[in-house]
Amino acid sequence: MVENILIEKLLQNDRRTVARAISAVESGSQASIELLKELYSKVGGAYRIGITGPPGAGKSTITNQLAKYYRLRGKTVGIIAVDPTSPYTGGALLGDRVRMNEIGQDPGVFIRSMATRGSLGGLSRKANDAADILDVAGYDFILFETVGVGQSELDIAQATDTTIVVLVPESGDSVQAMKAGLMEIADFFVLNKSDRPGSEQAVTALKTILMMKDHDQFSWLPSIIKSVAIENTGIEEIAGEIIKHNNYLIKAGKFETKRENHVRNRIKEIVEDQIRKKLWSDDGEKSLNNSLEKVVLGNLSPYHIAEEIIENFRKQL
Numbered sequence: 001m002v003e004n005i006l007i008e009k010l011l012q013n014d015r016r017t018v019a020r021a022i023s024a025v026e027s028g029s030q031a032s033i034e035l036l037k038e039l040y041s042k043v044g045g046a047y048r049i050g051i052t053g054p055p056g057a058g059k060s061t062i063t064n065q066l067a068k069y070y071r072l073r074g075k076t077v078g079i080i081a082v083d084p085t086s087p088y089t090g091g092a093l094l095g096d097r098v099r100m101n102e103i104g105q106d107p108g109v110f111i112r113s114m115a116t117r118g119s120l121g122g123l124s125r126k127a128n129d130a131a132d133i134l135d136v137a138g139y140d141f142i143l144f145e146t147v148g149v150g151q152s153e154l155d156i157a158q159a160t161d162t163t164i165v166v167l168v169p170e171s172g173d174s175v176q177a178m179k180a181g182l183m184e185i186a187d188f189f190v191l192n193k194s195d196r197p198g199s200e201q202a203v204t205a206l207k208t209i210l211m212m213k214d215h216d217q218f219s220w221l222p223s224i225i226k227s228v229a230i231e232n233t234g235i236e237e238i239a240g241e242i243i244k245h246n247n248y249l250i251k252a253g254k255f256e257t258k259r260e261n262h263v264r265n266r267i268k269e270i271v272e273d274q275i276r277k278k279l280w281s282d283d284g285e286k287s288l289n290n291s292l293e294k295v296v297l298g299n300l301s302p303y304h305i306a307e308e309i310i311e312n313f314r315k316q317l
Contacts, residue, residue, distance in 0.1 A: 013137045025129040046135040050156040052146040053166035058192040061229040063145045076108045078134030078142045157185035158265045166190045169198035194226035
């Protein structure tokens with residue numbers, strides 16, 4: 001049983017306890033799982049916003065300015081900045097706290113950088129757990145800022161209530177955004193650095209693509225907001241569009257459905273992760289290593305070995 005004093009400190013937003021709790025959930029220990037089980041009944045008060053887009057689009061600046069906007073209105077903000085993990089060292093460049101130093105000292109803002117640890121969608125598998133900790137600690141808004149996602153599968157939309165895709169005029173052919181999957185997850189777009197040449201053409205191209213999506217009078221059609229985040233231009237409009245999207249979800253009866261779908265996908269991810277860990281335990285790795293030579297020599301197909309490993313795993317259940 002999780003110590004009641006730990007939960008009480010989280011509910012009181014004791015920053016040291018919040019930091020330790022997030023570190024614990026990152027470790028994936030059984031104790032952290034027990035903590036998350038105990039806390040879950042208190043989760044649900046925070047509004048979760050995802051900010052994603054190609055590298056260099058200004059996601060960190062927008063996150064920084066949006067946090068300042070909310071703080072000026074008396075709201076508290078938790079920020080989860082997801083950084084890429086090196087495929088060679090396993091380390092991560094946790095630089096967002098440096099870039100957000102301006103708000104990092106604000107007692108109403110909690111910033112945590114997390115490594116992707118191989119998660120293809122740009123969002124750490126543990127980011128959802130960390131958000132639960134911040135939610136319980138009483139933060140009004142939780143901002144997820146993700147790595148540039150390229151062509152990989154995107155999972156930020158499965159963790160947030162509103163997803164913002166940030167682009168810049170230099171993003172070039174807007175169709176690239178659609179190919180990357182960004183068009184599918186955006187609740188609205190922000191064309192940042194819109195004082196640069198080509199911004200009007202980029203907006204026109206995006207609008208053309210958006211109108212090609214299936215929609216009717218009841219659909220939410222993503223809008224495009226121009227900003228120059230470094231000058232704090234367009235931030236109020238971004239905050240306003242978040243409210244507009246939230247109101248739409250509630251009015252259309254889609255808010256609870258969206259969160260229900262998020263929970264469904266999260267449960268699937270937890271189950272798959274637990275099975276993966278058990279499958280590739282010492283016995284699984286040993287079975288794989290013993291069979292590799294047969295595959296290399298062409299005696300057996302990788303599918304034969306995979307079926308054999310799965311069958312051995314089933315016998316252990």
